[in-house]
């Protein structure tokens with residue numbers, strides 16, 4: 001009994017104070033804040049949490065949390081804004097710029113003095129690495145020889161799904177970056193593009209991973225296994241998605257969908273100014289924000305003027321997050337460079353949200369029962385907006401057709417037709433009807449990986465197969481070869497039989513005739 005207790009105490013204390021390293025290299029505010037509640041909760045549970053992030057929590061009461069905030073990463077995004085390239089010059093411009101950006105980003109991160117000394121510290125030990133599964137920072141889990149979990153505040157890209165063995169059929173679950181109008185009803189052209197992207201994606205995988213291999217070699221020397229191999233060692237993948245907003249995809253049990261609401265913060269009072277603006281009105285208020293990643297230069301001056309003109313001609317009030325220059329702000333519009341979005345959306349007078357269609361913004365809108373107008377710009381935004389339009393609680397405006405009329409029509413339609421509001425409330429009831437909260441789910445699976453030093457039972461067979469086997473090419477080739485040989489034999493046999501029959505029936509006659 002005593003022995004059992006001792007064992008329990010030993011193992012329990014081990015789980016209770018694990019050393020966890022969290023690495024979030026991408027300088028996107030929404031990506032960073034989504035997972036902050038997890039870092040905080042892990043530290044409060046007594047784990048020693050070290051984070052390498054681009055935006056910190058900065059809470060001194062969290063004594064078990066050490067934050068290495070690599071602020072410089074934001075500069076690297078300014079130098080290579082690959083997302084804007086996506087909107088400007090399409091998918092391939094995006095991929096090219098992404099490569100430059102990632103190289104720059106990792107130079108910044110691995111060049112950071114604090115990261116360097118952590119990586120070179122012979123006494124640094126970790127029981128688990130949690131990293132953002134958007135780029136490929138496989139070096140950390142390898143360096144500290146511990147299990148790892150990839151996390152992402154949206155659906156995972158193709159290489160991560162491949163690494164987990166999740167099927168990535170180009171027509172069932174097309175890459176979430178593609179601009180497809182209706183995933184449930186793709187046009188022939190969209191199908192061709194999706195299949196080509198799938199094939200090219202797989203061909204380019206080698207090149208993509210090679211870049212990471214070179215970066216790793218540059219900073220950590222030789223002898224590091226290839227990224228292509230390291231990615232398969234990861235134990236779990238956490239994604240944030242929701243059947244309300246995303247297209248579902250088939251996954252293995254070690255791909256955990258955290259659901260919605262992870263990033264929703266507790267209510268905070270609005271500033272006096274904002275409260276005044278929102279409280280004292282009988283008119284509906286429309287909130288407009290294109291999020292933290294879409295920058296002003298994506299909308300040209302004509303589009304900005306069209307938006308403000310439309311606002312000025314409508315009998316509503318508008319609260320706008322923007323930093324536009326040289327445009328006159330109409331009387332019924334209040335502008336700010338930054339706004340506390342979650343608390344604004346909680347205000348009962350906000351009746352409509354005009355958004356770029358980022359997942360977190362959409363979740364916040366549904367959480368507060370607010371219908372939407374979506375203007376998608378890049379990344380997952382197209383498919384998100386397409387989905388919520390199909391679900392019936394939003395209207396879409398194409399970024400190429402931002403005219404005064406289009407903006408006016410969209411706003412009027414959503415505010416005057418009660419079906420949008422009803423639909424979004426129905427969807428909210430779905431959104432939070434889950435067995436546990438996103439945070440509880442995340443913590444539970446993180447401690448599962450700690451308890452078992454990984455998640456070995458969930459490994460998919462697909463990750464061990466070469467591509468030709470996965471695509472069944474060997475079997476198809478064998479069957480084809482067998483069929484060809486059989487057909488040939490049967491054909492020969494038929495010929496033979498035919499000749500024999502001919503000979504038996506006519507053989508003698510033919511001989512006689514010839515004699516005559």
Ligand SMILES: *[C@@H]1O[C@H](CO)[C@@H](O)[C@H](O)[C@H]1NC(C)=O
Nearest residue numbers: 017043044046061062063064
């Ligand atoms: C820090 O971790 C210890 C256990 O290692 C725990 O007892 C303590 O409550 C934690 N403190 C905070 C502020 O999270």
Ligand SMILES: *[C@@H]1O[C@H](CO)[C@@H](O)[C@H](O)[C@H]1NC(C)=O
Nearest residue numbers: 019048049050064066124125
């Ligand atoms: C927690 O981890 C940090 C960084 O690895 C280390 O410096 C610190 O000593 C650890 N704290 C405890 C209480 O183990």
Ligand SMILES: *[C@@H]1O[C@H](CO)[C@@H](O)[C@H](O)[C@H]1NC(C)=O
Nearest residue numbers: 181182183184185186187390
């Ligand atoms: C698919 O799209 C076609 C053409 O736009 C349309 O006629 C058809 O009704 C759609 N089918 C479904 C199931 O949405």
Ligand SMILES: *[C@@H]1O[C@H](CO)[C@@H](O)[C@H](O)[C@H]1NC(C)=O
Nearest residue numbers: 296297301323324325326327
């Ligand atoms: C605004 O006007 C100033 C002065 O005319 C000009 O320098 C600046 O580039 C303009 N900004 C934009 C975004 O058009």
Ligand SMILES: *[C@@H]1O[C@H](CO)[C@@H](O)[C@H](O)[C@H]1NC(C)=O
Nearest residue numbers: 300301302303399400401402
């Ligand atoms: C501004 O953008 C809109 C939509 O993308 C486009 O139709 C229009 O031609 C652009 N105007 C100018 C002056 O570039």
